[in-house]
Amino acid sequence: MSYCVNCGVELDPTASACPLCQTPVVNPRQPVDTELPPPFPSRREEVQPVNKIEVALLLSSMLGSVAVVCGVLNLFFLHSGRPWSLYVIGAAVMLWIWLVPPLLFRGMPLWVRLGLDACAVGVYVYLISIDLQGLGWYLGLALPIILTGGAIMVALGLILSRGRSILTSITLIIGAIGLFVMSIEFYVDHWLHQAYLPGWSLVVAAICAALIIPLVIVRRRPALRDEVRRRFHM
Numbered sequence: 001m002s003y004c005v006n007c008g009v010e011l012d013p014t015a016s017a018c019p020l021c022q023t024p025v026v027n028p029r030q031p032v033d034t035e036l037p038p039p040f041p042s043r044r045e046e047v048q049p050v051n052k053i054e055v056a057l058l059l060s061s062m063l064g065s066v067a068v069v070c071g072v073l074n075l076f077f078l079h080s081g082r083p084w085s086l087y088v089i090g091a092a093v094m095l096w097i098w099l100v101p102p103l104l105f106r107g108m109p110l111w112v113r114l115g116l117d118a119c120a121v122g123v124y125v126y127l128i129s130i131d132l133q134g135l136g137w138y139l140g141l142a143l144p145i146i147l148t149g150g151a152i153m154v155a156l157g158l159i160l161s162r163g164r165s166i167l168t169s170i171t172l173i174i175g176a177i178g179l180f181v182m183s184i185e186f187y188v189d190h191w192l193h194q195a196y197l198p199g200w201s202l203v204v205a206a207i208c209a210a211l212i213i214p215l216v217i218v219r220r221r222p223a224l225r226d227e228v229r230r231r232f233h234m
């Protein structure tokens, strides 16, 4: 067994030069074995990267065929007076919007993606409301909640895409959750009682505030911040 005189790496008997530092191998007691096959392949092959367009086409055709099959079954065979296939078609549309555009447009900004995702949820809930004949609750309750959630996500995406630290990101996300929960109760109260009577959402908001306050204190104190980063490997 030989070792490289320069970098100390263990050498294969077939090596005439160190594979790391290219220092020639001279060992009078063990000449280079030219008969043995080298321990590594002479050809270097790379794994082909997955073609994004092919994956997008595959996903589109899978989701599209599921939607079409359910729609046809609903129209011609299993028509029970209800457009039940809208649930499947809506889910397929929503999954398509969630998965395919981000796959094709890698450079898509985060806020655009989040906005699209919220729109997809809005479309899906709209399709459900058609089956349940609930356009009233869709426009009066579901749509405002989805639009508010979407607006909060777009704002969060815009702020976070400017490269924030993990601590800042966690603080902002917890704040956004608290805000969103409060807006849900606001819309539900207005829908049911035509008045805003904050109750359960205040509990969630208080928990969010209790989580945010220590995070803000940690962010403001450089010594504390460095300690937290060390402990949690940020």
Ligand SMILES: [Zn+2]
Pocket (backbone or CB within 6 Å): 004, 005, 006, 007, 008, 009, 018, 019, 020, 021, 022, 023
């Ligand atoms: Zn070497």
